Amino acid sequence: MTYKTVLYTESQSITTITLNRPDKRNAISYELIDDLIAALKQAAGASPNIVILTGAGTAFCAGMDLDNLKQLIGRSGEQNLNDSQTMAGLFRTLCDFPKVTIAAVNGAAIAGGTALATLCDFTLAVPGAKFGYTEVRIGFVPGIVSSYLINNVGEKRARDLLLTGRLFGAEEAHQLGLVNEVVAPEKLMTRAHELAAELMEISPASLKVTKALLSSFTKDQLDRQLARAIQENAAIRQTADFKEGVTSFLERRKPRWTTK
Secondary structure: OOOOOEEEEEEOOEEEEEEOOHHHOOOEOHHHHHHHHHHHHHHHOOOOOEEEEEEOOOOOEOOEOHHHHHHHOOOOHHHHHHHHHHHHHHHHHHHOOOOEEEEEEOOOEEOHHHHHHHOOOEEEEOOOOEEEOHHHHHOOOOHHHHHHHHHHHOHHHHHHHHHHOOEEEHHHHHHHOOOOEEOOHHHHHHHHHHHHHHHHOOOHHHHHHHHHHHHHHHHHHHHHHHHHHHHHHHHHHHOHHHHHHHHHHHOOOOOOOOOO
8 A cells, every 4th residue: 555644664573663753753644644553554554563663864753733723723523523533543542453553752852742652552752852842832622632641750750741731852852651651762663673583472462462451441531531631622613712822833933822
């Protein structure tokens, strides 16, 4: 299968999916979402039991594509709801993926990029990688990622990251438990393949059942939380703050909030 925004390869019992928009710092476009979901579905049906997710160029994924961000201001309520459901579907596909996933974070992983990086089973990151749930800074709601983040780091730390929208580095992400290892840039993919080789020594059936079991523990709660998050994610796009936040971000100026 041919993709426009990702590269898909199978080699040595490993599937590698590379976000391939280096000129856009692998920003998330509608096309990339479709390609990535399709690539994950292809990988689910392929023979390799390990999937490595990485980015082309100097960034892992810089968040939402600016052109798509502009379009959000004029979309209808139904379109916004569909968009939110699609993004939730991507994250759920990655989180519940039946095979073991390794994120090799080669650079910035911002907003949705942070989610893609940290929803993998293992996350390796270079020292210069930056993370951040920056949605609130543009009048948006990090609703879809919030459930996953609370499960990973606890509510108090999640509140810090989600309410401030601050950027944080690879070492802090490691301390928070969002990153498993911080790896030198020149050794990142080598280490990812070493980890994959270690995992391939384990029973594939055991890995699959263990992953499914872990997902089942939070399934009902996550279903309820995501349903609520999708609604909030779509609704905030109709507000004045969201329109001002996106506009000011695109115009590279400080936002002038009007909501009290």
